[in-house]
Amino acid sequence: MAETVKIHYEGKVVELPVILGSEGEKGIDIRELRKLTGYITFDPGLANSGSCKSNITFMDGERGILRYRGVPVEQLAEQSTFVETAYLLINGELPKREQLLNFSTLLTEQSLVHEDMQLFFQNYPPRSHPMQILSSMVSTLRSFYPDLKTSKEDEEINITLTRIISKVRTMAAMSYKISRGHKVVYPKPELCYCSNFLRMMFDNPVKPYFIDPDLVKALNVFWILHADHEQNCSTSAVRMVGSGRVTIYAAISAGIAALWGPLHGGANQAVIEMLEKIHAGGGKIKSFIDRAKDKNDPFRLMGFGHRVYKTYDPRARIMKKMCHKLLEKRSEKDPMLDIAMELEALALEDPYFVDHNLYPNVDFYSGIVLRTIGIPTNMFTVMFAIGRMPGWISQWKEDADDPNWRIYRPRQIYTGSRQRDYVPINQR
Numbered sequence: 001m002a003e004t005v006k007i008h009y010e011g012k013v014v015e016l017p018v019i020l021g022s023e024g025e026k027g028i029d030i031r032e033l034r035k036l037t038g039y040i041t042f043d044p045g046l047a048n049s050g051s052c053k054s055n056i057t058f059m060d061g062e063r064g065i066l067r068y069r070g071v072p073v074e075q076l077a078e079q080s081t082f083v084e085t086a087y088l089l090i091n092g093e094l095p096k097r098e099q100l101l102n103f104s105t106l107l108t109e110q111s112l113v114h115e116d117m118q119l120f121f122q123n124y125p126p127r128s129h130p131m132q133i134l135s136s137m138v139s140t141l142r143s144f145y146p147d148l149k150t151s152k153e154d155e156e157i158n159i160t161l162t163r164i165i166s167k168v169r170t171m172a173a174m175s176y177k178i179s180r181g182h183k184v185v186y187p188k189p190e191l192c193y194c195s196n197f198l199r200m201m202f203d204n205p206v207k208p209y210f211i212d213p214d215l216v217k218a219l220n221v222f223w224i225l226h227a228d229h230e231q232n233c234s235t236s237a238v239r240m241v242g243s244g245r246v247t248i249y250a251a252i253s254a255g256i257a258a259l260w261g262p263l264h265g266g267a268n269q270a271v272i273e274m275l276e277k278i279h280a281g282g283g284k285i286k287s288f289i290d291r292a293k294d295k296n297d298p299f300r301l302m303g304f305g306h307r308v309y310k311t312y313d314p315r316a317r318i319m320k321k322m323c324h325k326l327l328e329k330r331s332e333k334d335p336m337l338d339i340a341m342e343l344e345a346l347a348l349e350d351p352y353f354v355d356h357n358l359y360p361n362v363d364f365y366s367g368i369v370l371r372t373i374g375i376p377t378n379m380f381t382v383m384f385a386i387g388r389m390p391g392w393i394s395q396w397k398e399d400a401d402d403p404n405w406r407i408y409r410p411r412q413i414y415t416g417s418r419q420r421d422y423v424p425i426n427q428r
């Protein structure tokens with residue numbers, strides 16, 4: 001017999017079905033709860049609420065597991081590329097050779113952005129944050145590329161999805177070049193997604209950029225590790241905004257805005273700024289740990305803690321290994337890596353961090369990888385956003401195709417004033 005859960009209230013009992021996930025997680029299906037009882041649930045931060053059924057990404061926060069479409073992220077980081085992983089996330093299966101070739105060709109075909117878009121980048125005030133620019137520009141893409149009218153709906157969706165993945169990378173590099181007053185570098189069709197990005201960022205007429213295969217591999221791994229993370233803040237924003245049936249451009253733009261926050265994707269920038277502060281202050285790591293533990297101080301150790309992971313974030317483990325590998329090759333050391341490792345070691349033996357299950361998350365070491373590649377600090381979160389594109393797109397698509405789809409519209413427990421009369425201004 002199907003499992004149910006009984007809720008006792010006001011001397012009555014209601015029985016609700018249990019939903020079982022493919023990895024054995026259980027959820028109480030409360031869809032009929034309000035209709036049957038008049039009650040709603042209360043769950044700030046939605047830490048106990050499943051907002052959807054999804055077959056894209058599986059995480060187990062207790063065991064430190066992350067899989068895309070069933071494939072462990074460790075295997076993808078080791079053996080796959082970002083483009084192949086994007087295909088897997090969007091289409092549900094690893095591509096055959098010909099499918100991968102077609103997908104890569106579509107990405108190449110879509111890699112240019114309309115020349116007029118350069119004017120927007122040129123006219124942003126110079127101190128604008130790259131995340132703000134990216135969010136606006138993705139939304140603006142819709143005006144340049146209104147719906148196609150191909151004969152097949154699938155073809156139209158494929159072109160739109162690849163267009164976003166491809167152009168977002170071109171726009172990020174273009175925005176960087178323009179912000180520095182440099183000539184824009186156009187993508188080259190013979191280069192792969194990651195090599196093209198590095199060249200568009202760093203090549204210039206007087207100093208041609210040498211594409212280092214180790215940096216290309218590092219970038220592939222960085223983007224694979226960021227490609228999806230189930231129902232986090234920005235992905236939920238994409239699904240929520242998308243549920244009003246806006247265009248995918250508007251939904252992704254909302255995701256970028258959500259990701260910008262320092263508690264979410266913005267943490268990768270905040271981590272490096274914290275490490276730099278520690279370095280500049282003479283390396284007083286302990287005082288930062290003490291501040292993070294002090295409940296009267298709003299400071300938190302950036303790159304530590306996670307809503308779901310109560311053990312080491314598997315992405316952080318891979319990222320840490322990559323830091324070492326990249327830095328071994330370089331003659332000069334990055335003092336940030338030593339500070340990060342000492343900070344991690346001190347935190348992991350501190351009872352506060354142990355008791356709260358606080359471990360390094362993906363952002364703790366990712367900034368050091370990005371610095372080694374040469375990415376400026378204020379673009380770190382943009383790098384996260386480019387990597388998350390396939391995840392947002394597949395989650396948006398899953399929501400759009402869901403037969404149980406409903407517009408997101410949570411309830412609330414109202415705690416304000418009861419009804420009272422309007423008082424004219426001269427009587428207040």
Ligand code: CMC
Pocket residue numbers: 045229232262263264265267292293299300301302303304305306307308356358361362363
């Ligand atoms: N430093 C110090 N204390 C912390 C930290 C931290 N980084 N993170 C959580 N805590 C404490 C928090 O003060 C609370 O303590 P208490 O129960 O004694 O009041 C407890 O741990 C639980 O914290 P919470 O805020 O209820 O946990 P949450 O699940 O709502 O928040 C988080 C998760 C990631 C926002 C939080 O851990 C945090 O602010 N971390 C720092 C920012 C960061 O690194 N963000 C990147 C997350 S990973 C990338 C991504 O996917 O977005």
